[in-house]
Amino acid sequence: MQKYLVLLMLTTTVFWACKKSETPKKETPTPIVPIDSVQTEKIIEIKTSYGNMYMWLYKQTPKHRANFLALAETNYFDNTTFHRIIKDFMIQGGDPNSKDLDSLNDGNGGPPYTIPAEFVDSLKHIYGAIGAARTNNPAKASSGSQFYIVTNVAGQHFLDKNYTVFGKIIKGVEIAYTISTQAKNSKDRPYQDIKMDINVLSKTLEQLKTEYNFVP
Numbered sequence: 001m002q003k004y005l006v007l008l009m010l011t012t013t014v015f016w017a018c019k020k021s022e023t024p025k026k027e028t029p030t031p032i033v034p035i036d037s038v039q040t041e042k043i044i045e046i047k048t049s050y051g052n053m054y055m056w057l058y059k060q061t062p063k064h065r066a067n068f069l070a071l072a073e074t075n076y077f078d079n080t081t082f083h084r085i086i087k088d089f090m091i092q093g094g095d096p097n098s099k100d101l102d103s104l105n106d107g108n109g110g111p112p113y114t115i116p117a118e119f120v121d122s123l124k125h126i127y128g129a130i131g132a133a134r135t136n137n138p139a140k141a142s143s144g145s146q147f148y149i150v151t152n153v154a155g156q157h158f159l160d161k162n163y164t165v166f167g168k169i170i171k172g173v174e175i176a177y178t179i180s181t182q183a184k185n186s187k188d189r190p191y192q193d194i195k196m197d198i199n200v201l202s203k204t205l206e207q208l209k210t211e212y213n214f215v216p
Contacts, residue, residue, distance in 0.1 A: 040202040041216060043170070044072060047197040048082075050179055053149075053172035054201075054212060055130055061118040064132055064142065064166035069200060071111075071145055077198040083107060084148075084188045087180045089156065092133055092148040093196060103189055111144030115164075123165040125156040128176065130167035140164075149173075151180040170214040 044055035057065040071077060079099050083106035084092040097109030115132065117140040125131060129150045132142030142164050149169060150156050169176060182190045208214045 038204065040204050041208060042069060043201050043203055043208070043212075044068070044167070045199045045201050046172075047199070048175065048179065048194060050194070051172055051175040053169050053175050055167050056170045056214065056216070057130075057167045058120070058123060058165070060120045060123060061164060061166040063115050064118055064164055067115055067144065068147075068166070072198045072200050075198075076145065077196060079195055079197070081106075082179055082190065082194045082196065085180045085182060085184055085190055085194075086151075086188055088152045089180070090131075090148040090150050090152075091176055091179050092146060093194075094133075094143075094146040096145065098193075106189060107146070110146055113144050114141035115144065116141055118164050118166065119161045120165070125150050125159045125163075125165060126168070127151070127153045127155055128169035128173040129155070129165050130169070131159065131163045131165050134163060149176040151177045170208075171212045 042057070044057065046053040046055060057068060059065060076096070077094055080094055080096060081098040082091045082093040083095055083098045083103075092107075095106055095109045097105045097107070114134070114137075123129075127150055131148050131150065133146035133148055134140060134142045140162060147166075151173075179190075179194055182192070182194065184190050203211070205216070208216065
């Protein structure tokens with residue numbers, strides 16, 4: 001009888017030990033983070049001696065967007081100038097030739113390729129619009145790097161569907177206007193170099209709203 005009780009106690013002890021080890025652990029719930037606080041978008045910062053401008057690149061023009069981001073991320077634009085300015089019209093820059101001391105070759109440089117036109121009905125030449133410069137070609141293909149910013153508050157809609165609009169200034173458009181009013185020569189080149197430093201920034205949707213008052 002005593003032997004039986006000992007055996008029963010051992011069996012009971014093993015049973016409860018197994019039950020205890022099989023008890024599932026409580027998992028700490030993963031906190032739910034609002035998607036708007038983690039999703040980021042790339043924007044362009046254009047730094048000049050007159051102030052900074054911030055550019056949104058349209059996703060509706062993917063070829064122009066990808067090209068501009070690729071150039072900006074490799075510092076292609078840094079130390080280029082706004083080599084052509086016309087008040088109440090636009091300012092133009094992005095030519096690597098504008099880095100040298102020969103002002104006569106400004107406007108003729110860029111990568112050895114063009115970008116196919118990407119005309120979108122809803123993307124117009126409004127105040128602050130970013131357009132791609134180009135040579136006179138039947139396909140209206142864009143320059144690989146030269147771009148302009150519309151500085152006429154009424155826009156420049158005669159350019160619509162003639163030049164690709166691929167972005168817009170979301171903060172600092174008044175800087176573009178100020179640049180357009182600087183003293184220049186007969187070829188619309190500023191007497192003083194207006195250099196730019198272009199960077200790619202990552203911003204959350206909340207930052208775009210609070211820092212730039214912009215919602216994509």
